[in-house]
Amino acid sequence: NxxxxxxxxxxxxxxxxxxxxxxxxxxxxxxxxxxxxxxxxxxxxxxxxxxxxxxxxxxxxxxxxxxxxxxxxxxxxxxxxxxxxxxxxxxxxxxxxxxxxxxxxxxxxxxxxxxxxxxxxxxxxxxxxxxxxxxxxxxxxxxxxxxxxxxxxxxIETPAIVVEPLGSDTLVGIRIDEQNIQVRLPPRRVRRVGELVRLNVSREHVHLFNSDGRRIAG
The missing domain is CATH 3.20.20.210 (TIM Barrel)
Structure with missing residues (x-):
């Protein structure tokens, strides 16, 4: 049951x-x-x-x-x-x-x-x-x-690889101060899984996550 x-x-x-x-x-x-x-x-x-x-x-x-x-x-x-x-x-x-x-x-x-x-x-x-x-x-x-x-x-896939194709948000992997970071950006229309994109966003709309998917404060 x-x-x-x-x-x-x-x-x-x-x-x-x-x-x-x-x-x-x-x-x-x-x-x-x-x-x-x-x-x-x-x-x-x-x-x-x-x-x-x-x-x-x-x-x-x-x-x-x-x-x-x-x-x-x-x-x-x-x-x-x-x-x-x-x-x-x-x-x-x-x-x-x-x-x-x-x-x-x-x-x-x-x-x-x-x-x-x-x-x-x-x-x-x-x-x-x-x-x-x-x-x-x-x-x-x-x-x-x-x-x-x-x-x-x-x-093993990172959260970015798994979540990004769904299109609800865009997760971008970057490296800051020797630390792997995932940047979560506003939603967009996904045309192809794994597509490379260039986005301009304001700083207040960017949320940082570490490679385990936990949000980084600040």
Whole structure:
């Protein structure tokens, strides 16, 4: 039991159809829709049990965009048909260490199409590679869960690296008197994760934080 909000992740019907051996259904679309019916029952059961958000993981929407164009959204919408609770959909490029740090594309081959899906939230890997976030304007009806941790970098991220892409504030790392400082600046529109910017601000609007994220007085 928990008093906190809960989220359960399930494999998505499109991805399961791409990974399964099909000896029965006439084509992959039919297989994906059959999986969608099973997933739909599971989602409804989880919400009935008290789960707040059920997320579908669909990495193969990116890996197989041609087939995703044909029946990806159809399978997703069938999986969430009649669902009363919140639903999320996660897409990504895969784990970098599994692919030996292979280069990833600069954008998703199947993303704006998800505006037609009936899920409430889209969870998107955005830190590796650095995705042009302007594409999110094509998803006006969706809440966005933005992935800001790069799987290709083993270094522990500073608060600046994690928070900056979200756009609520701009955190800039600088060095003053041999001390690493993070400068928190007023919000701005972020065009690209990790973007380098030059800002002119008045001193009274600057707040200093150390590398641990604690505010420095004065």
């Amino acid at each position: 928990t008093r906190r909000r809960t989220k359960i992740t399930l494999p998505g019907p499109f991805t399961m159809a791409q990974q399964a051996q099909n000896d029965y259904y006439p084509d992959l679309r039919s297989l994906a829709l059959a999986y969608a019916d099973a997933v739909n029952a599971e989602i409804k059961a989880l919400h009935a049990a008290g789960v707040d958000i059920v997320q579908l993981d669909e990495p193969y929407l990116q890996a197989r965009p041609e087939q995703a164009q044909q029946f990806g959204v159809e399978a997703i919408n069938r999986a969430v048909a009649g669902v009363k609770g919140q639903t999320a959909l996660h897409i990504c490029f895969g784990y970098a260490h599994v692919h030996h740090y292979a280069a990833k594309p600069s954008g998703y081959s199947f993303l704006p199409e998800l505006e037609a899906s009936q899920v409430d939230i889209l969870s998107i890997e955005a830190a590796q590679p650095t995705i042009d976030l302007s594409v999110l304007r094509r998803l006006p009806s969706k809440k966005i869960m933005l992935g800001v941790i790069s799987l290709g970098d083993l270094a």
